[in-house]
Amino acid sequence: xxxxxxxxxEQNKAEKRGRIIAAARALFAHKGFEATTTQxxxxxxxxxxxxxxxxxxxxxxxxxLVFREEMIELVERAYRxxxxxxALIEQLVTYFETFVAHHERDLPLxxxxxxxxxxxxxxxxxxxxxxxMTNVLGRLSLIIESAKGRSQARFETPLTPAARxxxxxxxxxxxxxxxxxxxxxxxxxxLRGQLELVLRGL
Amino acid sequence: xxxxxxxxxEQNKAEKRGRIIAAARALFAHKGFEATTTQxxxxxxxxxxxxxxxxxxxxxxxxxLVFREEMIELVERAYRxxxxxxALIEQLVTYFETFVAHHERDLPLxxxxxxxxxxxxxxxxxxxxxxxMTNVLGRLSLIIESAKGRSQARFETPLTPAARxxxxxxxxxxxxxxxxxxxxxxxxxxLRGQLELVLRGL
DNA sequence: CAATAAAACTGATCATACTCATATTTATCC
DNA sequence: GGATAAATATGAGTATGATCAGTTTTATTG
Numbered sequence: 235x236x237x238x239x240x241x242x243x244e245q246n247k248a249e250k251r252g253r254i255i256a257a258a259r260a261l262f263a264h265k266g267f268e269a270t271t272t273q274x275x276x277x278x279x280x281x282x283x284x285x286x287x288x289x290x291x292x293x294x295x296x297x298x299l300v301f302r303e304e305m306i307e308l309v310e311r312a313y314r315x316x317x318x319x320x321a322l323i324e325q326l327v328t329y330f331e332t333f334v335a336h337h338e339r340d341l342p343l344x345x346x347x348x349x350x351x352x353x354x355x356x357x358x359x360x361x362x363x364x365x366x367m368t369n370v371l372g373r374l375s376l377i378i379e380s381a382k383g384r385s386q387a388r389f390e391t392p393l394t395p396a397a398r399x400x401x402x403x404x405x406x407x408x409x410x411x412x413x414x415x416x417x418x419x420x421x422x423x424x425l426r427g428q429l430e431l432v433l434r435g436l
Numbered sequence: 437x438x439x440x441x442x443x444x445x446e447q448n449k450a451e452k453r454g455r456i457i458a459a460a461r462a463l464f465a466h467k468g469f470e471a472t473t474t475q476x477x478x479x480x481x482x483x484x485x486x487x488x489x490x491x492x493x494x495x496x497x498x499x500x501l502v503f504r505e506e507m508i509e510l511v512e513r514a515y516r517x518x519x520x521x522x523a524l525i526e527q528l529v530t531y532f533e534t535f536v537a538h539h540e541r542d543l544p545l546x547x548x549x550x551x552x553x554x555x556x557x558x559x560x561x562x563x564x565x566x567x568x569m570t571n572v573l574g575r576l577s578l579i580i581e582s583a584k585g586r587s588q589a590r591f592e593t594p595l596t597p598a599a600r601x602x603x604x605x606x607x608x609x610x611x612x613x614x615x616x617x618x619x620x621x622x623x624x625x626x627l628r629g630q631l632e633l634v635l636r637g638l
Numbered sequence: 639c640a641a642t643a644a645a646a647c648t649g650a651t652c653a654t655a656c657t658c659a660t661a662t663t664t665a666t667c668c
Numbered sequence: 669g670g671a672t673a674a675a676t677a678t679g680a681g682t683a684t685g686a687t688c689a690g691t692t693t694t695a696t697t698g
Contacts (some may be wrong), residue, residue, distance in 0.1 A: 241664085241665080242663090242664060242665085243663085243664060243665075243675070243676080246663090246664090246676085247676085250676095250677095261644090261672075271653085271654065271655085271656075272654075272655060272656080273655090281677080281678090282677060282678040282679055283655095283678080283679060283680095284656080284658080284678060284679065284680095285679095286656095286677085287655090287656065287657080288676075288677075291677070292655080292656080293654095293656090317666075322638075341690055342658065345555065348554070348555075349551060349554060349555040350502075352550070352551060352554055352611055352615070353547065353550075353551040353615070354615045354616075360615065360616060360617070364617065378638065381558065381638075387638045388637075388638065391633065391638050392629070394634070395629045395630045395633055396630075396633055396638050398608065398609070398626065398630060399605045399630040399633050399634055401608060402604040402605040402606075402607060402608030402609065402630070402637075403600075403604040403605065404604075405602045405604060405607070405608050406600065406603060406604030406607050406608070407604065409554055409601070413554070413555070413556045413562065414556075414562060415562070415566065424600065426598065427594070427597045428597045428598075428600060428601040428604070431593065431594070431597055431598055431601050431634075432601055432633075432634050432637070432638065433637055433638050434581065434637045435590075435634070435635055435636045435637025436522075436583075436589045436590065436593050436597050436602075436634065436635050443694085443695080444693090444694060444695085445645070445646075445693085445694060447697075448693090448694090449646080450646095452646095473683085473684060473685085474684075474685060474686085475684075475685090483648090483649060484648040484649060485648080485649065485650095485685095485686090486647070486648060486649065486650095486686085486687075486688080487646085487648070488685095488686095489685085490646070490647075494685075494686080495684095495685065495686090516682065540690080597652085603639055606667080
């Protein structure tokens with residue numbers, strides 16, 4: 235921990251930020267995203283209504299604030315679990331299923347979060363989301379790279395495009411799940427089937 | 437045209453609907469989606485503020501109203517253009533590039549539209565969006581199926597999963613473009629590279 | 639055609655995300 | 669440590685998407 239010499243100001247800000255995130259997380263989980271008002275979050279965090287918008291550009295932005303650390307841990311865990319699998323297809327399935335299992339705890343909220351991730355507002359938000367995506371795609375690249383060593387992927391396969399293609403497949407299926415076009419069972423089947431297809435080629 | 441025997445009521449509704457769509461389209465194009473108020477649309481369409489919400493459940497929903505027919509034609513045109521190509525990879529690239537060329541005329545609006553398509557509100561909207569997606573994916577399936585006949589795709593490749601996988605790849609790249617992570621040139625390169633990858637397998 | 643019912647429309651009203659002029663708190667300087 | 673500047677917080681105010689009780693228009697019935 236390199237948390238030395240936090241000035242009074244920085245302490246207060248960090249503390250307030252923490253209260254806001256905690257309040258937002260609790261209310262979103264309890265009442266849902268739309269049903270939660272920014273007033274309620276402000277009250278629960280014991281800050282004024284306007285203060286909220288010094289820490290998040292918008293209500294939507296609160297979602298990113300709330301989920302950022304959570305997502306970083308999730309990606310880490312998904313990667314750890316995926317690495318234990320011997321076959322590339324299982325690694326990919328495990329990686330993505332770990333995400334979905336997490337999202338399944340609160341599908342409406344995950345839906346709101348995905349909406350926000352897919353519609354970044356400005357430069358600041360873009361770089362935040364980009365950081366997260368880089369993390370997710372980076373792990374995917376590592377998984378694919380290691381599969382090359384086990385002869386489960388061609389050596390010529392470029393890692394970044396491969397990771398992005400595979401993620402695209404996952405993402406579209408996730409949207410189908412979150413928007414109620416398919417259920418979890420179908421999602422599992424579809425994802426696996428499509429990933430197999432991508433590994434083999436059409 | 438099977439437009440026989442429109443009752444007075446149906447006539448009025450169709451006319452009003454048309455005015456609302458036209459007004460919304462014009463204002464969105466001219467001032468952008470966020471900067472356009474529902475009041476302005478109502479005024480331009482010469483209906484009361486509340487009437488708007490009898491034709492669209494929400495402001496966001498107006499986007500779907502505005503773009504539905506447009507999208508149907510676009511898919512048709514993209515399919516026609518794609519069929520002229522001899523190679524599967526070129527067919528896919530052409531199909532998707534036709535979409536993007538259309539979206540490029542107004543990127544912010546396309547971004548708003550994609551956001552809405554990815555976040556359907558209720559059952560009615562879901563079926564509307566579903567209809568559109570079925571159309572898009574259906575054409576994709578046809579393209580892939582015909583490639584089987586030319587030995588550019590395996591016979592065993594299941595069409596629907598293949599179409600969905602390929603679309604997923606496109607969709608994720610489209611989001612990157614719309615959110616400003618990449619520019620058009622990069623998009624073109626990335627899309628082609630990733631589609632080639634999916635055709636060959638990893 | 640008058641009476642009744644059903645559908646469609648209206649616009650004042652409401653709820654709430656977000657702003658901004660003002661006040662308060664914290665840091666800096668001599 | 670008092671004065672000044674900078675950063676942060678406040679909450680009343682604003683803009684606007686959405687609602688809904690009341691009105692108007694259209695259809696139906698006898």
